[in-house]
Amino acid sequence: MAAQSTPQAARERAAELARVLAEHSRAYYIEAEPTVSDAEYDRLFRELEQLESDYPALATADSPTQRVGAPPVDDFPSVDHATPMLSLANCFDDEELAEFDRRAREGVGVDELAYCAEPKFDGTALNLRYEAGVLVRATTRGDGVTGEDITANARTIRNLPLRLTAENPPDFVEIRGEVVLPRSRFEELNERLEADGQKAFVNPRNAAAGSLRQLDSRITATRPLVFMGYGIGRVDGASLTDSLYGQLQQLADWGFIISPYIDRVTGLAGCTDYYQAMAERRAELDIEIDGCVFKVDDGPSRDELGFVARAPRWAIARKFPAEETTTTLNSVEFQVGRTGALTPVAKLEPVFVGGVTVSNASLHNMDEVARKDIRIGDRVVVRRAGDVIPEVKEVAERGQNTQAIELPEACPVCGSAVERIEGEAIARCTGGLVCAAQRREALKHFASRTALDIEGLGDRQIEAFVAEGLLHSPADIFALKAHRDALLEREGYGEKSVANLLGSIEAAKDTTLERFIFALGIREVGQTMARDLARHFGSLEALQHEAKAYHQRLADVWEQHPDNKAARDRAMAAEGLQAVPGVGARVAQCIADFFTEPRNVEVIEELIAAGVHWPTVDTETTPQPLSGQTVVLTGSLESLTREEAGERLEALGARVTSSVSKKTDYVVAGERAGSKRDKAEKLGVTVLDEAGLLALLEQHRAAVAD
Incomplete structure (x- = not known):
């Protein structure tokens, strides 16, 4: 298509592509906020490459095709690399990989080549400079010749050696590798950021890039980054094997983590088999990869093949298929998590994306469904971005006879009411004590040391009892004595251990009101809040009465001011539940929702009938020196x-x-x-x-x- 364009049209298109790619590159490498998918960026880049191939005069020195990554920013000192950090040419199908192999074989005049095969990490590149075995500088890739000095940040990466583990280290050596953030720590990091009121990262790759470029290295130190070594640049004062595979083993000997999936393969067939194996294994890896890298393994062949302006002729990156595709949204189911959160899950026409067949994808929450205007029957874009769980990115095409996605009024697991607190994106099941989806966590909390403190009934025992059908709600704990014979038959349980467990359960009946309130697991009610509620109301009956009254008043206020949140807040503030220190509108609604759910009330009545009790709380307290602080x-x-x-x-x-x-x-x-x-x-x-x-x-x- 580009070859048929007029020279003027080609110049205009090349200029536009150069501008757009430069903007996307800056967003990705410098601002750590990507504006397009990898697949779209690769498509634009290849279009520009083709234009410059058809019209060589368009390949100017400032073209994105002549650079690697993005130029350094002014926030960090600029440093030249001892040897350039070149990029890799990409290929996207078996034919292009075969063409690379053919060119390489013909370039050195052999029938078959051995390749060093490696996973292509999806992180941010780093160049480490060691002198006499000690780390003296760490720089980003930058434009391939000059990078940014981020030594202070790199030193905070826990697995990065500050000194090489070698008796006779090289006088000078550059180590290249990728800084990544494992998937297992990505969600935890985002939860921590959101709790602190900060913006969450899009995916682990951007989390690694953004973390590494913090101006305050103390912030970088809080991020669970990992450095994975993949190559050696300049080296003085030591001799290395010509084999790239052997050099990677040398990195491991010096104390670096390298991928356990590195291999030495033979010929095109070896590359193809390796690629297929990594594509199948990709979803189970803790570190994201977006393809495989194949490098001619022996040094003399690499020297003979040499370089082009942007990349070595002896290496190529075989990228995985684009992680976005389109399919039909057939229906939506709502899953209930351990905290009662309802998550809409798209049931899709099965489609192959990112190396796996996908039939389910996350819709996140109802706010996202509304924002994207997604409906059942639409053709939608499915994306596997940053984690194993696919998501519906957007609507690709409006379907015919579509159906709106609606939040259920009752929990699909237990039938309890579904409530959504104003201002929250997540809707939740209110049946905390009886909902099977929340059962294990509710029971573990109820029996924990800070709640009813039932010794001998830990997480492992509760999970086993739930699986065996012995526990369905907290009230069932106090009925375990009726299953004494069944307990004695379980492995690891003898007369003494069963007697101790039942004795601890019996002792737990004698508790305090604040412990009981906390043990119920009411959302947003921690130990301090439970204590304040107990002291303020003095009895469970008074708390329940006010919760029901608050629930009714809230319904009345909503009817009076359906579109005026400020008026509703004024009408509900500082009375009833909100008169308790620390209880605002959100906490008050959580308490009201809990005590107006009939199934929760039923379990509470069963607990009291089983003999759980507490002394009366004196609400007439004498002011203390730190009261109100x-x-x-x-x-x-x-x-x-x-x-x-x-x-x-x-x-x-x-x-x-x-x-x-x-x-x-x-x-x-x-x-x-x-x-x-x-x-x-x-x-x-x-x-x-x-x-x-x-x-x-x-x-x-x-x-x-x-």
Whole structure:
């Protein structure tokens, strides 16, 4: 198509492609916020390559095809590499791979070549400079000749050797590799970022790139990055084998992690077999790969083949198929997670994408469904981006006779009501104590040390009892004595262990109101909130009564102000549930939803009927020295545990919470205190060290004694 264009049309198209690719390159490499998929970028790049091949005059020095990556930014010092970090030519099908093999064989005049075969990591490239075995500099790829000095950040990568493990290291050596973020840690990192009010990363690749380019290396140190070695640049004062496969083994000997899937293969057939094997294994890998790299293994052949302007003639990257395709959305099912969150799952016409056949894909939540205007019957774009779980990216074509996707009113697992708190993207099942999807986690929480503290009923035992049908709700725990004979028949259970378990269950009946409230597992109600609810209402009956009244008032206010959130907030604020310290609209609705779900009420009644009880709570409390003050504990203390410190502060009337806000009065920062101390300083909250805490406790203890 490009070859048939007029020279003027070709010049205009080449200029446009160069501009667009430069913008996408900057978004990817510098801003760590990709604007197009890899497949789309590769398509545009290949179009420009073809134009420059048809019209060589278009191949200017500043063309994206003459660069590798993006130029360095001004935020870091620029450093020249001792030897250029060249890119690799890409191929996208078996024919192109066969053509590469043919050119390589003919270039050195042999019938067959051996190749070093490697997975192509999907991260960000790094060049490490070692002198006398010690790391002295780390630089990004940059434009291939000049990169950015990010040594301070690289030093924070835990698996990156600061000194080579060699008795006689080279006088000078450059190590090349990829910085990646394992899939297993990616979700955890994003959850932490979102909890701190920061923007989540799109995928592990961008998480690695963004983390490595932080101006503050302390931030990089909090990111679980991994360095995977894949090559050696310039080396002085040591002799290396000509074999690239052998050089990778040398990297391992020097202390670097290399891929366990590196291999030495023979001929085109060996490359093809390796590629197919990695495509099948790709989904199970913890580190993302987007293809395979094949390099002529022996040095003399590489020297003879040489380089083109942008890449070596002796290496090629065989990319995996584009990870986006289109198919039909046949229906939608709602899955219920362990916290009760309902996730819409697209049931698709099966389609092959990213090396696997996909028939299910995530729709994330109903806000995303509405934003993308996705309907049953649409042709949709399915993407496998960054993780194993595919997602529906967007609508490709509006189908005929489409059907809107609607949130169910009842939980598809247990039939309890589904509620969606205003301002939240996620809808949840309210049947926390009885929903099978949430059962294991609810039971584990109920029996935990900080709840009813049932010794001998740990996570493993609960999972086994649930699987065997002995436990369906917390009330069933107190009926286990009726299954004593069945317990004795289980492996690892004898008379003594069964007697101890049943004795612990019996002892757990004698608890406190705040422990019982916490044990119920009400969303957003932690230990501190449970204590405040118990002290404020004094009885479970009073709490339940107010929860039901709040639920009704909320319904009335919604009817009065259906489109005015501010008016609803004003009408509900500072009364009933929201009169309890720390209880806002969101927490109040969680409490109201829980106690107005009939199945939860039924389980509570069964627990009380089984003999669970607590003493009456005195709501008439004498003001304490720290009444009304909020304290956050962070870091480790030497003279007492954080739990002990919290108990002593609460005895003086303080509220001990886990999050820092403008309303926090003190943050106690022990050893290794992190972001909470930083946030307190930013907000102007008083920060106490351990000595300051002890002085505060002693001061008010003495005042109380007087």
